[in-house]
Amino acid sequence: MTTVTTTPRDWKRLAEAIRDARKARGWRQEDLAEAAGTGYSTVQRAESSDGYKTMPLTIDKIERALGWAPGSARTVLEGGTPTLVTDSAIPGPAAETPAAGSGDAAGFVARLPARIQHELADGELVDTDVIELKRKGMRLIVFATRDPEQAPEDRAEKAEDIREWTRVQRRLRGLASDGDSLDK
Known part of the structure; x- marks a missing residue:
């Protein structure tokens, strides 16, 4: 008889790690939601010990906003600590x-x-996204950057930047999922 040993996932531990990382930045839950481009309820659920039982699709956004490397949430679930970017x-x-x-x-x-190397090196990274395309194994990788001199100075400007990025991101995701054929 073969036994399979799996590492238990500690959802309470992940909730606490997200909450601690948010508080270490001096953020309210609303601030993390804004930085991650998610809803306030998403952050509330992420910080609730009974909020998740499976990995949410938005966890990568929360990881990025907290400055964690991709996969850090899974590492925390399995007893490790997040890797900071x-x-x-x-x-x-x-x-x-x-x-x-x-x-x-x-x-x-x-x-x-x-030109792309220059933009990545000189621009301020606002956010990134990886969009799975219909064709198996293909991805669209997007970097949103801004000129460092154009950094938003107040909360309203930051919110406007996030709204703009969210608008473009939704359109890009629509490109990946629309049913139109380009062969017409």
Whole structure:
């Protein structure tokens, strides 16, 4: 007889980690919702010990807003600690990168056109999204950046930036899921 051992998922631990990370930033739940581009109720549920029983689709947005690396929520669920993302996570054009064709992120960045490398290195990263396209294995990867000199100065301007990003993000997601054929 074969037994399969699985690591129990500690949803209360994840809720506490999200709440602690939010409070460490001095944010209210509304602030995290705004930064993540999710609803207030999503954050309330994420911080509730009985809020989740399966991984929500929005967890990647919450991870990004808290400065966690992708997959950190799962790590917390399994007893670990979240990995914090640093500014060096996205190397600029002058960063030392492996040879083109290697499978890591730095190798991929090194193969990007110079203009894209420049935008990623010089712009302020607002948000990112990965949209699964209809064709299996294809993804649309989007970086939303702004000029550092144009950073919003108050809460209203930040909210307007998030509304603009959300509007564009919804349209992009619509492109990935619409039923229109491009062969017409």
